[in-house]
Amino acid sequence: MSVRSAKRFRLLALATVLAVVLAACGDGRDDNEEADNGDDTEEPAGDDDTEAPAGDDDGEEPAAFEIDTSECATDPAGVTVEGDTIKLGTSLPQSGIYAAFAEILRGEQAYLSYVNEELGGVEIAGTKYQIELVAKDDGYSSDQTVANVDGLIADDNVFALFNVVGTRNNLAIRDVVQEECIPNLFAATGSPAWGNPAYPFMLGTMLVPYPLEMQALVNYLTTEKPDATIAVLRADDDFGRSYSETLASLVEGTDMEIVAEEVYNPEGAEVATQVTTLAATNADVFVLGGTLLACPTALNEVGTAGWKPIIYMSGTCTSKTLMAAAGANGDGVLSVGPLMDPNDPQYADNEAMSLYKEKVAQFSPDADAGNGIVAYGWSAAALLVATLEKVPELNRLSVMETARTLENMENIGLQLPGSTWTDGAEDWFLGEDYDLVQYSTADGFFSPVGELIKANDETEEITPPDLING
Numbered sequence: 001m002s003v004r005s006a007k008r009f010r011l012l013a014l015a016t017v018l019a020v021v022l023a024a025c026g027d028g029r030d031d032n033e034e035a036d037n038g039d040d041t042e043e044p045a046g047d048d049d050t051e052a053p054a055g056d057d058d059g060e061e062p063a064a065f066e067i068d069t070s071e072c073a074t075d076p077a078g079v080t081v082e083g084d085t086i087k088l089g090t091s092l093p094q095s096g097i098y099a100a101f102a103e104i105l106r107g108e109q110a111y112l113s114y115v116n117e118e119l120g121g122v123e124i125a126g127t128k129y130q131i132e133l134v135a136k137d138d139g140y141s142s143d144q145t146v147a148n149v150d151g152l153i154a155d156d157n158v159f160a161l162f163n164v165v166g167t168r169n170n171l172a173i174r175d176v177v178q179e180e181c182i183p184n185l186f187a188a189t190g191s192p193a194w195g196n197p198a199y200p201f202m203l204g205t206m207l208v209p210y211p212l213e214m215q216a217l218v219n220y221l222t223t224e225k226p227d228a229t230i231a232v233l234r235a236d237d238d239f240g241r242s243y244s245e246t247l248a249s250l251v252e253g254t255d256m257e258i259v260a261e262e263v264y265n266p267e268g269a270e271v272a273t274q275v276t277t278l279a280a281t282n283a284d285v286f287v288l289g290g291t292l293l294a295c296p297t298a299l300n301e302v303g304t305a306g307w308k309p310i311i312y313m314s315g316t317c318t319s320k321t322l323m324a325a326a327g328a329n330g331d332g333v334l335s336v337g338p339l340m341d342p343n344d345p346q347y348a349d350n351e352a353m354s355l356y357k358e359k360v361a362q363f364s365p366d367a368d369a370g371n372g373i374v375a376y377g378w379s380a381a382a383l384l385v386a387t388l389e390k391v392p393e394l395n396r397l398s399v400m401e402t403a404r405t406l407e408n409m410e411n412i413g414l415q416l417p418g419s420t421w422t423d424g425a426e427d428w429f430l431g432e433d434y435d436l437v438q439y440s441t442a443d444g445f446f447s448p449v450g451e452l453i454k455a456n457d458e459t460e461e462i463t464p465p466d467l468i469n470g
Helices: 003-016 031-035 099-118 142-154 167-180 210-224 238-251 272-279 294-305 320-330 351-363 372-388 396-403 465-469
Strands: 085-092 122-124 127-137 160-162 184-187 202-204 229-235 257-264 285-289 310-313 334-337 433-440 445-448
Touching: 085 099, 085 142, 099 127, 099 351, 099 372, 122 372, 127 142, 127 372, 142 167, 167 184, 167 202, 167 238, 184 372, 184 396, 210 238, 210 285, 210 310, 210 334, 210 433, 229 238, 229 272, 238 257, 238 285, 238 465, 257 272, 272 294, 285 294, 294 310, 294 320, 351 372, 372 396
Parallel strands: 085 127, 085 160, 160 184, 184 202, 229 257, 229 285, 285 310, 310 334
Antiparallel strands: 122 127, 334 433, 433 445
């Protein structure tokens, strides 16, 4: 889309919005609310065999919102579904050093199998449809993601894309997504780039936007270590930049100081030299803006160096498997989470958690339901179904416009009790309600630190503009 077209889209979107309610329930949790996180009196969507887990039930229609389709290769309003099956496509690593992300697919498959086989499919405008997910392996290579998506569109004739994994991978396909005007729903990345108004057919998922992770850390340090020196290790890509550049912006004008920054090649997980260099600074805080194997590797290198900083780790690494690889070196690590941790006993009696564990065991028996990556896949698929249920007419344009006007979505998958997911014409980020969490090696799970953080409509405000519009 041209710059002129992007501006035209923004003006059109703003002009056609009748009302956008960006709501979040409450200011946080008091002590009693925190104790009730696992209360099974709260009805999780999906415990009734007559309908799938869904979003808000207040009966309100989403605000009007229109996407400019004048430059689409094909009119998205004219692309519909023939028959009773919606075919979706996804690309994610299922091999190589990032193969752990394949567990996302197992969570997705478990949820979609549950909806298809036990609920009869997803109901859209009075008609039920089965959902077919075509998944292709890209090994986390953005070039392969492009090839996969080209094939999904041209050969597999998918109706839409869903939960494609990775920041650089989604950046690599966003031009073709926009040219084809094919919905790319709930990209599996918290990149702030998904707030770019030039790309309305790409929408991020409920993952906490990476800039909000840094805001949570700075707020924590303001109380615990207001004069902290900070060392940063990040992936040498847009994913890593989201952490380092936002952090630099947030500490400006405070007594905190970033004293060193090192980058690593995201094609691998070799970080020993970088961690040794950072440890030599003896900084008070270590920020780990990496993902998958780089995370436990870095944590173990910190332990080897005898460095004892406050450690903040990317929310993409809060996996049971990854934390087990770090062992004692993961104890006390801070991160964020928008979902209930399947290993936290406070949720043992939660009905949504019970449904999740039962259906993962039934439909994806090789998956570990205690793995947060599986839980994420399950919840992403639940968000997909809840969104489709709101679509007034099953075509690409209607689906995308519906996805961009989600209001107060709650009880989706393993969504945190009390949190809501909302987006709209002026706020394209969903996962802005979340917990700051801390890992206990002895307990084997992440526990909330403080109250539920409700940051709806704050991502763009704190993010350096080039991270969104670059």
